[in-house]
Amino acid sequence: MTTGVEPAVTCCAPLAAPVLSLEEAQATAALFKALGDPARVRIVNALATSAEPVCSCELEPVLGLSQPTVSHHLKKLTDAGLLEREQQGKWAYFSLKRDAVEMLAAVADLKGVCC
């Protein structure tokens, strides 16, 4: 899904926005949907509690999922704009884009100090 479309996190609007266009609702929903799977929540949690980027190979045993499936979830999160991918030789390291998650929290904040 690396289609040149903007990642959801860059064009979403807060839940309490005074007006919410169809496109903004879609982007906001896409952002939440990216976290709407237990495996992806666990990936984000693993990255959130790690100071350093985490190797993909390290996630597979933790999640108990096959390598293609983990790769699939990592791609979804990266496409949504929540993860950063970094190639180190033959290993792929992922880290959380803290500002993107902050944006997510702001989207969920009804007091709407966001965007």
Place this chain on the structure above:
Amino acid sequence: MTTGVEPAVTCCAPLAAPVLSLEEAQATAALFKALGDPARVRIVNALATSAEPVCSCELEPVLGLSQPTVSHHLKKLTDAGLLEREQQGKWAYFSLKRDAVEMLAAVADLKGVCC
């Protein structure tokens, strides 16, 4: 899905939790999944920007969806613990459970002042 199971919002854990059980990851994912649809984002937005509870019949024309579909989405959000349902005669009024949405924002907060 009113099956006596706890709504996701009551048993989810923050994304940055030091440890995250499988069940907590599932509950957290379920909460995000509840908001992972544009129609449901728009419903929450409509309720967030309204001081009074909103009638279901008022949502249908706004969303441009059929009555069963709107009812379906309202049920999903209510089951997740995000909405409150109130029967007024033959009308059903829905309102946002502000504390539940606050919980959602806290779950997304990496600084983890939650639960």
Place this chain on the structure above:
DNA sequence: TTGACAGATCGACGAATGTCGATATATTGA
């Protein structure tokens, strides 16, 4: 009691999603 209306539930359908094994691509070390 009956007719009208709001809303929930049911059944069906196509589309999207999560998962895996098999394969392709790329990088390293010998």
Place this chain on the structure above:
DNA sequence: TCAATATATCGACATTCGTCGATCTGTCAA
């Protein structure tokens, strides 16, 4: 150059999801 390893992609499959028309349930007014 070649073998080994890490990761992405592909193809397939079962399951879930969003949507609708039809129907059921409950409430009000006449």
